Amino acid sequence: MIGVIDMGTLAWVAVALPAAGAVLIVLAHRYRDLREGITMAVSGVVFVIAALLALIVLTGEQPTVVLAEPIDGLSIMLSIEPLGALFGLIASLLWIVTSVYSIGYMRSNKEKNQTRYYAFFALAIASTLGVAFAGNMFTLFVFYELLTISTYPLVTHNGTDEARRAGRTYMGILLGTSIAFQLLAIIWTWVVAGTLDFEQGGILEGHVGGAALIVLLLLYVYGIGKAALMPLHRWLPAAMVAPTPVSALLHAVAVVKAGVFTVLKVIIYIFGIDLLAETSGSEILVWLAGITIIVASLVALQQDNLKRLLAYSTVSQLSYVILGAAILAPISVAGAAIHIAAHAFGKITLFFVAGAIYTSAHKTLVSELDGIGRRMPWTMAAFTIGVLSMIGLPPTFGFVGKWFMLQGALQTEQFIPVAVIAVSTLLNAGCFLPIVYRAFFKAPASGSTPHGEAPLAMLLALLATAAATIILFFAPGIPGYLAFMAAGLIQ
Amino acid sequence: MSVIVDNLPALQVAVPLIGAPICALLVRGYLSWIFATAVSWLTFAISIALMNEVLHMGDVTYIMGGWPAPWGIEYHIDALSALLLVLVSGMAAIIMPAARLAIGVEVNPRARRLFFTVALLALTGMLGIVATGDAFNLYVFLEISSLASYALVAMGNTRRAPTAAFQYLILGTIGATFILIGIGLLYSATGTLNMADLAAKLRATGATATVEAAFAFIVVGAAIKFALFPLHFWMPNAYTYAPSLVSAFFGATATKVGAYILIRFIFTVFGAHFAFGDMHLAWVLIPVAIAGAFTASLVACWQSDLKRMLAFSSVAQVGYIGLGIGLGNQDGLVAAIVHVFNHGLMKGALFLVMACVILRLGRADMTTFQGLGRRMPVVMAVFVVAGLSMIGVPLTVGFISKWYLVVAALERGLWPVAVLVLISSLIAAVYIWRVVEVAYFRAPADDTKVEHPPALLLVPTMVLGILCIVFGIATDFTVDLALLATTTLGGAP
Numbered sequence: 001m002i003g004v005i006d007m008g009t010l011a012w013v014a015v016a017l018p019a020a021g022a023v024l025i026v027l028a029h030r031y032r033d034l035r036e037g038i039t040m041a042v043s044g045v046v047f048v049i050a051a052l053l054a055l056i057v058l059t060g061e062q063p064t065v066v067l068a069e070p071i072d073g074l075s076i077m078l079s080i081e082p083l084g085a086l087f088g089l090i091a092s093l094l095w096i097v098t099s100v101y102s103i104g105y106m107r108s109n110k111e112k113n114q115t116r117y118y119a120f121f122a123l124a125i126a127s128t129l130g131v132a133f134a135g136n137m138f139t140l141f142v143f144y145e146l147l148t149i150s151t152y153p154l155v156t157h158n159g160t161d162e163a164r165r166a167g168r169t170y171m172g173i174l175l176g177t178s179i180a181f182q183l184l185a186i187i188w189t190w191v192v193a194g195t196l197d198f199e200q201g202g203i204l205e206g207h208v209g210g211a212a213l214i215v216l217l218l219l220y221v222y223g224i225g226k227a228a229l230m231p232l233h234r235w236l237p238a239a240m241v242a243p244t245p246v247s248a249l250l251h252a253v254a255v256v257k258a259g260v261f262t263v264l265k266v267i268i269y270i271f272g273i274d275l276l277a278e279t280s281g282s283e284i285l286v287w288l289a290g291i292t293i294i295v296a297s298l299v300a301l302q303q304d305n306l307k308r309l310l311a312y313s314t315v316s317q318l319s320y321v322i323l324g325a326a327i328l329a330p331i332s333v334a335g336a337a338i339h340i341a342a343h344a345f346g347k348i349t350l351f352f353v354a355g356a357i358y359t360s361a362h363k364t365l366v367s368e369l370d371g372i373g374r375r376m377p378w379t380m381a382a383f384t385i386g387v388l389s390m391i392g393l394p395p396t397f398g399f400v401g402k403w404f405m406l407q408g409a410l411q412t413e414q415f416i417p418v419a420v421i422a423v424s425t426l427l428n429a430g431c432f433l434p435i436v437y438r439a440f441f442k443a444p445a446s447g448s449t450p451h452g453e454a455p456l457a458m459l460l461a462l463l464a465t466a467a468a469t470i471i472l473f474f475a476p477g478i479p480g481y482l483a484f485m486a487a488g489l490i491q
Numbered sequence: 492m493s494v495i496v497d498n499l500p501a502l503q504v505a506v507p508l509i510g511a512p513i514c515a516l517l518v519r520g521y522l523s524w525i526f527a528t529a530v531s532w533l534t535f536a537i538s539i540a541l542m543n544e545v546l547h548m549g550d551v552t553y554i555m556g557g558w559p560a561p562w563g564i565e566y567h568i569d570a571l572s573a574l575l576l577v578l579v580s581g582m583a584a585i586i587m588p589a590a591r592l593a594i595g596v597e598v599n600p601r602a603r604r605l606f607f608t609v610a611l612l613a614l615t616g617m618l619g620i621v622a623t624g625d626a627f628n629l630y631v632f633l634e635i636s637s638l639a640s641y642a643l644v645a646m647g648n649t650r651r652a653p654t655a656a657f658q659y660l661i662l663g664t665i666g667a668t669f670i671l672i673g674i675g676l677l678y679s680a681t682g683t684l685n686m687a688d689l690a691a692k693l694r695a696t697g698a699t700a701t702v703e704a705a706f707a708f709i710v711v712g713a714a715i716k717f718a719l720f721p722l723h724f725w726m727p728n729a730y731t732y733a734p735s736l737v738s739a740f741f742g743a744t745a746t747k748v749g750a751y752i753l754i755r756f757i758f759t760v761f762g763a764h765f766a767f768g769d770m771h772l773a774w775v776l777i778p779v780a781i782a783g784a785f786t787a788s789l790v791a792c793w794q795s796d797l798k799r800m801l802a803f804s805s806v807a808q809v810g811y812i813g814l815g816i817g818l819g820n821q822d823g824l825v826a827a828i829v830h831v832f833n834h835g836l837m838k839g840a841l842f843l844v845m846a847c848v849i850l851r852l853g854r855a856d857m858t859t860f861q862g863l864g865r866r867m868p869v870v871m872a873v874f875v876v877a878g879l880s881m882i883g884v885p886l887t888v889g890f891i892s893k894w895y896l897v898v899a900a901l902e903r904g905l906w907p908v909a910v911l912v913l914i915s916s917l918i919a920a921v922y923i924w925r926v927v928e929v930a931y932f933r934a935p936a937d938d939t940k941v942e943h944p945p946a947l948l949l950v951p952t953m954v955l956g957i958l959c960i961v962f963g964i965a966t967d968f969t970v971d972l973a974l975l976a977t978t979t980l981g982g983a984p
Contacts, residue, residue, distance in 0.1 A: 070886075070966045071894055072974070142885040149884065156932070164932045168924075175920055179883065180913050187894065187909070191901045 007056055008065030011078040011133055014049045014088065015143075017042055018095075018126035022119040029115045036103050039118050043095045046125070050085075050092040053133075054478055057085040058485070064135060074196060076142060079135025081198070082485035083268070083337055087261050088132040089478065090344050091254055095125050097461045098249040101352055104457025105245050108359050117157060121249075123150040128254040131261065137186050137196040137270060140262060141178070144226070147258055148174045154246045155239045162241050169238040174225045177232055182223025185216055189270065198265060200488075202272020210279070213271075217281045220266050221288070226259025227322065230292040233315045240307040244355030247307060252347035256314060257340055260321040264336060267325045268486070277328050285326035290420040292319040297427035304365045306354045310347065313390060313431065316424065317343045324405040327417055330487040332408025337483035338476070339401030345469045346389030346398050352462035353383040356454030366435055371444030373436075376453050380439045382466035387432040389469050392425055397472040400480075499544070500553035500566040503537045503576065504619045504632075506530060511611040518604070524591040527607035528584075534614065535584035538576040545573040546972075550979070552624070560624075561685035567624030570976035571828065574969070575621045575751050578835050582743040583614050585955060586839070589948045590736055593846045596853075597734035602646040609646075610740075613639035617748050626674045626760070627684045629752065633670065633716070637663045640745060644733040655728035662715060662725040669712030670752070676705035677760075689760050698769040702761075706770055709756050717749030719813045720783025723806045730802035730842075735849055738798060739842030742805055743835030750812050750831050754824075757816065758980040767819050776817030781911050784810030788918035792925070797855045800922055801841050804881065807915065808834045814912070815896055821977050823899035826892055828973040829966075833880075833888035836962065840877040840955035844870055847944040847952055860926055862935030867943060871930050873956035878923035880959045883916045887963040891970070 021042035028035040056063055057080055064079040080088070102121070106114050127150050130143030148171065156167035190196055192207040208216055221229060228236050236256065240247055250256075267276065267285075276282045296316035303309035320343070324336025356379050357363050361372065373380040389398030402421060409417040453459060472479065484490045495502065510530035517523040544551050545568060553566040568576070590607070598606055616636020623629050641663065645656035678684055680701040681692040696702060711722070718726040726746075730738045757766045766772045787806035794800035808830070815827025845855040847870045852859040864871045880887035893916060900909040935941075943949065962969055 068964050070891060070964055072970060076964075145885050149879070159932060161932075164928055168928075171920075171924065175882075176917055179916055179920075180910070184897070184909065184913055187897045188901060191898055 007053075007061065007063035008078070010049055010053055011063045011065050011080055012067060014046055014053065014092075015078065015126055015129045015133060017046050017049070018122045018129065022122040022126070025119045025122060026115060032114070035115060035118060036099075039099045039122065040096070042122065043092070043099050043125075046129070047092040047096055050088045050129070053080055054085040054089045054482060056080075057082055058478070058481055071138070074138050074190070075136070076139045077135035078130075078133040078139065079198070080133050082482040083261070083264060084132045084134070086337060086341060086479055086482040086486065087257060088129055089482075090341050091125065091128045091132060091257070094249060094253045094344060094348060094465075097464055098245055098348070101248065101355070101458050101461035102245040104455045104461070105243065105355055105359060108455045108458075109243075111157075111243065113157065113159075116153060117243075117246075120150050120153045121246075124154065124250065124254055126150075128258055131258045134198075136198060137189065137266070140265065141182065141186055144182075144258060144262065145175075145178060147226075147255060148178065151246075151250055151255055154250065155242045157243055157246065158241065166238040166241040170235045173232055173235040177223050177225035180223070181219045185219035185223050188216060188219070198269035200269070200272075202268075202270055202275050204271055205275055213275075213279055214281055214284065217271065217276075217285070220270075221263060221285065221322075224259050224262045224266070226255050227263050228256060228259060228292075228315045228318050229288055229322065230295060230315070233292070233296070236315055237308050237311040240305075240311050244307070244351055244358060247311075248348050248351035248355065251311065251314060252351055253344045256318055257344060260318050260340060263322055264325050264333075264340075268333065273328050273333070282326045282328050285322060286414070286416055289319040289323040289326055290416060292316065293323065293420055293424045294427070297424050297431065301427065301431045304367055306357070306364060306366055306369075307351070309366065309431070310350050310354060313428070314343075314347055316428075317347070317390065320402070320405065320421075323417055323420065324401070324408070327405065327408045327412060327414055329408030329412045330489050331411065332405045334483045334487035334489055335401045335404025335408060337486050338404060338480065339398075341479045341483070342389060342397040342401045342469070342472070345465050345472065346386045346396065349382050349386035349462055349465040349469065350390070352458060352465065353379050353386065356458045356462060359458065360454050361451045366438070368445070369435060370438050370442040373439035374444070375451060378459060378463060379454050380436075382462045383439070384436050385466040385469055387436055390432055391428045395470055395473045397469050397476075400473060400476060496540070498553070499537055499541050500551060500568055500622055501555065503534065503541060503622055504615055506534050506537065507611045507615040507618065511608050511615065514608040514611060515605060521591065523604075523607045524587075527590070527611055528587045530611060531580065531583040531587040531614065534618070535577075535580040538573070538580040538618075541568055542573040542577050542972075545570055546975075561683045561688040564628050565624040565685055565687075566622050567687065568622055569979050570972050571751065571754065571980065572621045574828065574832060574972045574976065575747065576618060578747065578832050579614070579617050579621065579744045582740055582835060582839055583610075585951045586736055586740050586843070589843070589846070589951045592945055592948050593734060593736045593850060596850050597648050597736070597846070598646045599648050599652070606643075606646060609639050609642045612636075613643060613740075617744050620748050621751055624686050625684055626677065626686055626689060630667065630671050630674055633667055633752070636745075636748070637667055637716075640741065643737045644729045646737070647732045647734050649732050651728070652732040655732040659725040659729045666712045666715030666722075669708045669715070673705045673707075673709035673712060676701050676708065680705065686755070686760050690762065693761060693765070698765060702765075703770065706761055706766070710753065710772070713749055713753040713756065716746075717753055717813070718746050718806055718809050720779060720787060720806060720810055723783070723787075723809070726806055727799055727802040730805065731796060731799040735798065735842050735846035735855070738801075739839045739846065742801075742838035742842055746805065746809050747831045747835055750809075750816070750827065754816060754827070754980065763819060763981050773817050773819060776813055777905070777908065780810045780813035780817055781908055782810075783807065784814065784915045785911060785918070788915050788922070792918065792922045794922075795857050797857070797860065797926065798842070798845055801838065801845070804919065804922065805834075805838055807919070808838070808881075811892065811896060811912070814908070815899060818899045818903055818905070820899055820902055821974075822895050822902060824977045824980065825970065825973045826895035826899055828976055829895060829969050830892035832969050833892050833962065836888055836955055836958050837877050837880045840873055840952065840959060841881075843948070843952040843955060844874045844877070847948055850944055850948060851941050857926070857929055858936050860930050861933040862930065864931035866935060866941045869949065870944065870952065873952050874930070875927060876956045877959055878927065880963065881923055882920045885963075886960060888959050889963075891963055891966055
């Protein structure tokens with residue numbers, strides 16, 4: 001209890017507040033500054049609540065609240081455990097940063113339909129927090145679907161034919177996988193286990209075994225399309241047609257993170273690490289994740305469009321999380337949880353830079369970036385930090401997650417993950433370092449129009465996330481603690 | 492006061508029945524509309540009162556005219572009947588206020604005078620089918636509602652309406668006649684027409700050839716009324732060419748009452764043991780239902796006339812209800828009963844959206860929907876909500892039905908059926924999303940200024956849209972009634 005406010009109330013307020021904010025944003029349609037003010041105010045309050053909840057979880061409590069019971073015996077219930085608290089913390093913090101960035105981007109590019117953008121953004125955050133705080137798989141599924149639907153108007157924001165087609169790929173893959181595979185897996189679990197609550201050690205022990213277990217695992221993993229496991233990853237590059245702040249938050253933090261977060265929750269709390277260790281389920285996951293990591297990196301190497309390159313890099317990095325969990329050692333599970341946070345900060349920095357380059361210099365291709373470091377030094381400095389985090393080098397946060405995953409793999413003597421991590425690190429370096437070299441050490445192409453740094457709002461946002469990437473390396477603090485709690489390494 | 496309460500079952504049917512000829516006498520157009528609205532609201536209030544009684548005091552039995560059963564006609568209202576009474580009268584109460592406006596555009600001018608009379612007669616018939624406990628009385632009300640329905644379809648303002656009505660009449664009469672033959676066979680086998688009495692006597696008689704023939708006739712006849720694939724051929728044309736409000740009303744009532752007849756005869760009269768054991772009903776119903784759900788969804792994707800698309804979508808949804816009945820276990824029956832209610836809400840909302848569009852733009856096809864997201868934002872919002880419900884997105888009513896249906900299939904060990912149900916939901920996503928894309932991504936086909944639909948039409952549309960979400964979260968009413976109904980109906984072995 002915090003004073004008179006009940007913990008459970010805090011939990012559902014955190015989810016409801018952004019949704020209420022969306023309504024307010026629509027009402028403030030005519031008053032642009034008020035409208036933006038609402039976004040900033042609501043995101044600030046939501047972050048404070050998420051931080052409070054994280055602190056409560058650190059003390060060992062689990063804020064729980066039941067919201068409704070649509071199906072007999074199955075309720076919509078929020079119950080915050082360490083992994084969820086971590087995800088909620090990151091999502092809410094990055095909403096603040098992205099809102100600042102959005103204001104800069106939307107106004108500088110004179111985008112249309114801004115109210116619709118901010119409103120659905122808030123709804124998407126509400127859904128993300130619902131996913132983070134879900135207490136059972138049913139609730140998670142509800143918010144997972146709401147996330148898909150609330151992000152559709154964001155992905156198709158431009159309203160062009162290209163956006164419409166991208167929207168079809170987006171909805172088609174995400175809705176298709178979630179209804180055909182994930183829902184089937186969830187109902188199957190409900191029928192055999194009689195519950196869908198997230199519990200330590202999983203709920204499937206004794207109910208499913210052998211080949212059926214593998215099938216169920218695959219149904220879940222491929223049903224969680226937002227985790228972008230190959231070959232169901234195509235929606236992510238397709239969604240790059242969206243404005244950059246949408247790509248930044250949703251595809252570096254909310255949507256894809258909801259995907260791998262859900263995979264982690266399913267592995268830890270539905271199947272249970274012990275049950276998976278007994279079967280060959282985890283081996284299959286190691287292979288699938290490993291292949292995705294390598295192949296996506298190879299595809300990224302060949303991209304010239306900067307945002308597409310970043311998208312394929314995301315597909316690759318997401319599977320690190322799945323790989324870390326599939327290793328099944330507690331330390332690597334902690335590493336996977338940390339990587340959710342690390343990749344979020346690193347990737348969002350890179351997307352912010354891509355948007356800044358587009359806004360200031362009107363460039364979208366890597367081949368056009370020669371010498372841009374001279375014109376936009378701060379922006380490209382942040383880019384370099386983000387790149388180091390992707391590769392996984394100290395002193396960036398991206399190093400920490402990978403380090404723990406390697407530890408876990410070595411402890412359990414699984415050498416395929418070690419090989420995958422080593423090879424992909426080299427591939428990432430080969431993919432990103434040339435861009436840094438081009439930006440700082442090559443002369444700009446002749447005849448290029450002069451331009452300056454990014455607009456101030458965008459610059460502040462990307463410097464903040466880059467700084468966080470470095471600060472978190474030295475002081476992992478709350479995210480580190482929560483990750484270790486989630487893996488069961490500390491209480 | 493207690494006189495009214497005691498006679499509620501009779502009043503449920505008598506009020507609209509007497510209201511109908513009075514409507515015919517009220518020559519002025521708007522007078523008959525006001526009177527019909529008042530009657531439908533009164534009928535709705537009666538159905539709520541009856542449902543209350545059933546929930547608190549158990550099944551309600553009423554002896555018509557004091558002549559005791561099994562020779563006299565007895566009304567028997569259990570949980571299933573109560574749910575359907577509320578659904579049918581509720582839809583009438585929501586739609587009737589909007590009728591006056593929609594009639595102006597969609598009903599043949601020569602028929603307008605009698606629209607409300609015929610509508611009230613259709614309402615009477617449907618309520619009577621659901622309320623009665625006598626098999627032949629059910630047939631009588633079936634004919635009343637059917638004839639009124641044919642007339643309502645014929646009132647459409649297109650040249651194809653009378654043809655569609657004629658097709659409906661032929662096929663519907665075949666269906667009703669089959670039911671009559673079946674009832675006749677039952678009478679010859681048992682000597683009674685009262686459903687409770689029939690149930691008792693049939694258990695004693697066992698499975699004779701007469702009884703089996705009766706079962707076959709009644710199931711096929713009811714399936715025609717239910718529009719179960721492949722006996723659905725009357726439905727696409729009837730729903731397309733009838734006035735949209737009529738389609739909205741039918742979507743929620745006509746086929747649902749057909750489902751009621753099917754459930755009532757299979758479970759109450761013949762008994763699950765006979766139906767699923769001796770007659771192997773599951774083997775017939777499940778494949779047919781799932782085939783219907785699939786093919787109808789696919790055909791819906793190709794329609795450019797949106798009312799026709801919704802009609803085929805209804806055939807698919809009827810397939811889900813049939814699947815729930817065919818699975819026969821408790822979750823299957825709950826799925827079927829709950830979907831009867833939920834689909835009524837969804838389809839009612841969608842057809843009312845069509846009514847709004849037709850009122851302002853003359854037609855409801857892919858061309859008139861271009862740019863509708865900007866021209867009629869509220870109407871399109873209702874379409875999106877109801878459409879998401881058809882796909883089965885959580886927090887909508889459609890999801891609840893799908894959940895129970897898939898659970899029922901998995902409990903029976905019928906894997907492929909569960910997968911097919913989920914895949915057919917994705918096909919629904921295709922035809923719904925086509926419309927959403929056209930409405931939000933295309934510019935309007937011409938520059939005419941389009942006003943919002945009038946409140947009398949817009950409010951019922953919004954109400955149904957909101958109910959699609961309300962009953963998707965607060966499912967106590969529907970699911971509890973359905974569970975209560977399944978306990979009295981008994982499930983398949």
